[in-house]
Amino acid sequence: MPISFANIPANIKVPLYWVEVDPSMAGLPTINLRALLTGVMVGGTAEPDIAVPIGSQAQADAQFGEGSELSRMFRAFFANNFANEVWGLPLAEPTGAAAASADITITNAPTEAGTIHLYVSGDYVPVNVLTTDTPTSIAAAIADAVNGNTTLPVMATAAAATVTLTSTFKSVNANEINVSLNYYGSTGGQQTPVGLGITLPATGFLTGGTGTPSFTTAITNLGDEPFEYVAMPYTDSNSLFEWDQEYGFTDQGRWGWQRELFGHVISAKRGTYSALLVFGDTLNSGVESIMGFEVASPSPSFEWASAYTAKTQRAFINDPARPLQALSLNQIKAAPIHQRFDFVELNSLASNGIAIQKIGSDGQPMIAREQTTYQMNLYGQPDDAYELMTTLATLAKLLRNQKHAITSKFPRHKLANDGTKFGPGQAIVTPGIIKAELINQYQQDMYDGLVEDLVNFKRNLQVERDPNDPNRVNVLYPPDLINQLRIFAVLAQFRLQYDRGIDTQIIGNSTGPYNAASGAA
Template sequence: MPISFANIPANIKVPLYWVEVDPSMAGLPSINLRALMVGIMTADGDATPDVPIPIGSQAQADMRFGQGSELSRMFQAYYANNFANEVWGLPLAEPVGAAAASGTITVVTAPAEAGTIHLYIAGTHVPVNVTPTDTIDVIAAAIAAAINEDDTLPVTAVAAPAPAATVTLTAMWKGILTNDITVSLNYYGARGGEKLPPGLEITLPTDGLLTGGSGTPVFDDAINNMGEEPFEYVAMPYTDSSSLFDWDQEFGFTDDGRWGWQRQLFGHVFSAKRGTYADLLLFGQLHNSGVESIMAFEVASPSPCFEWAAAYAAKAQRALVNDPARPLQALSFNKIKAAGIHERFNFAELNSLASNGLAIQKIGADKQPMIAREQTTYQWNLYGQTDDAYELVTTLATLAKLLRNQRHAITSKFPRHKLANDGTRFGPGQAIVTPGIIKGELIAQYQQDMWSGLVEDLRNFKRHLLVERDPDNPNRVNVLYPPDLINQLRIFAVLAQFRLQYDRGIDNVIIGQNQPPYNAASNA
């Protein structure tokens, strides 16, 4: 019996017609590349800490993690940037012994005219209307009431009466990133119709940030509870060395990492960090991971780092699911507020930040921050020498797609095959594979991947591809797989060598060389 059947017995006697269905030559690789938002929940949420759960709407995020919580706010940023892909939440309990950040708004003088206080909490607009008859304590109470009325805000407010006329803001949860909650006024300025009413004076927390927050989550249980579930795009906003190390170990290239040979789950970790140019430059020099990408943004941005991280992961997922090899540059972060024009990083600063392992953003035509370069923190090889192998998110995203395509092809077409040497004569239809057959399959898959715009240079791929039977294990095939990943158009350099006027003599010589001699008679 030359044809290899998987299910129909060779000794069947009962007539007549029996058929088994074999899908090995029909299927196409398909995987649902999920996103995962990682953040602290509040006591109002009903989710179990450290256990990932799927989330289908903002209402579900609010219910499971608590309105105004770090994780709920991350989902607001996610859904503003990605409405189409699957996303899960990984809720964290408040760290033991942690503290919530706080800050004070003080109403110093009452207004002489009616108007609106355009207050922004964590980038969210909180308008407060005032009149000339309002006293400073009335205004303070109105500010507190407006803040508390918005359940989505990450703070609660308590007003103290005159003579203090203050509003104390306290973060909804405890943890170090509550220090990244901003308080600002008049984001769009007078040209945008936002200014304090005449006579009204208000002071905000120093540098426009809450202070006093402390406590970083311990991720051991959360990471363990992820198990072998695939999570391709993880928004993890904590950028302390310990947290980044834990997530690098989970997603990295070690035996136990998701990019390691045992698990083959792959994936990326996206984060964001607020800071001055000098602080961010020094921060970038401390990290070196091919699976982590940290977006640098300015101190003056009203949006918190956890919302930047969520928006970054959301836009990366939305784009890379469609095509993992296309650059992410020019993708806008919707509803993320950028720093003011005079407070943004300049060209030289952005270039240096990218050269030191940080992803960078700049302002697009829609006045929203947009990705300029999706840099990872990877900068050096094992010997500390500069290296750009994993410099860009698209590199590993493309490689993951190739490996999944290859795995699908091999496991679908050769799931229960016998292995023989090249040149072995066997009947057609036999479930036998040789190194040459496998090599042909890999070349065919490479051609499909090239057609899909993932790789290039088929000729050299064929030259360097090696498929051989292991000399010590007759049941094993070893493959040296050398794909040439397609690149991205990131720099378009032009030398504009202009003239005020071309030399007429040279033009005449050229024209004369390219045209037949003038013949008056023939043109008569």
């Protein structure tokens, strides 16, 4: 039979017209590149360690508890990405964990009426005060204002002239909750009321939070569900190792040959320049990207991580090969100008495995370089193969395109050597046919802006029948991934006046076009 049918029997006797539909030449590769946010839940209806889809902030609050770490992560996510699918992976509070806390003390009543411009975890909590108020009444008003905003990750109690803030969730990340005044300063119309005495935590943060959640069960429960972008807000060695093993290149990893799920793990870390530099030197993962940010930023690391993930997903779904630089992290508050990393510090951090951010003209942080923590090969030698998230994002797109083409067009084919004479329409494939298909797919990928240099790709592409297994084809696939415009360097070799030499005279006297190569008209 010259044409290979998959379903219509060869010995059918019943007339007349029978049709078999074959989609193998029509379909285009489609995949839903989900984001996954993981963090501690408090209350809520979700079951710990089980991922659930979330479509709105109201759903996140109901599932994970309003003001919880994970609920706050969704607030940051939706501020940066409203269009793409996102799930939540709730974690129970670690056994024996402690909440973080801090005190705000009122020492003097104001001599002029005004507003206390309080910020908790980067959120604005205004409190109006009068000259008739006492320290005790002001403390009570602050507690009422804090508790009136149920989205905050803290609860407040007032005793005499002291307000105690306690984190809603228990973990080491509760120490990321910042307490500050007058973020926008006097130029932004914010200053402490005259005469008011107010004392904030010495460090500017809640302290005393302990406990790191276990990810073992949560990761196991993910199974082989595809999640391309994971916001993982814990940067201790154990947590990073567990997620690197899940998403890495081992046999059992999502980038390994058995699973072929791919994906990225995204986080953020607060620290001084020196602390982040030392931290970066300890890391080496091609699937993890950790954004470093300044100590003085009012926004917590778990919200930085979520915003970074949201913008990564939104951009890479559109085009995985475009750089993420200049994408704003909305509603994330930057450190004050005098406390931001400078050029040298940012450059050094990026050179040591830390993703970096800069501040845009609108005052919002924006991604400057989506660095992964990968820095060395297996022998500990400097290597930049997986240095940027765009590399693996582009490669994942190519491999998915290729897998779709092969599995759609050759799902139940026979395998023959090149040169075999067989009838047209038969479900037979040869190494040459496969090679032609791979070249055709590469041309399409090049048209889509994912790869370049078709000539050298064809020269280096190898497709061969396995000498020890007649049913197997081996392929050496050598794509040249397209690069990104990241540096634009200019040598401004100026002159005050060009010499009035012979060339200038020729140009000035010529009536014809000037030949730049010969210097003649």
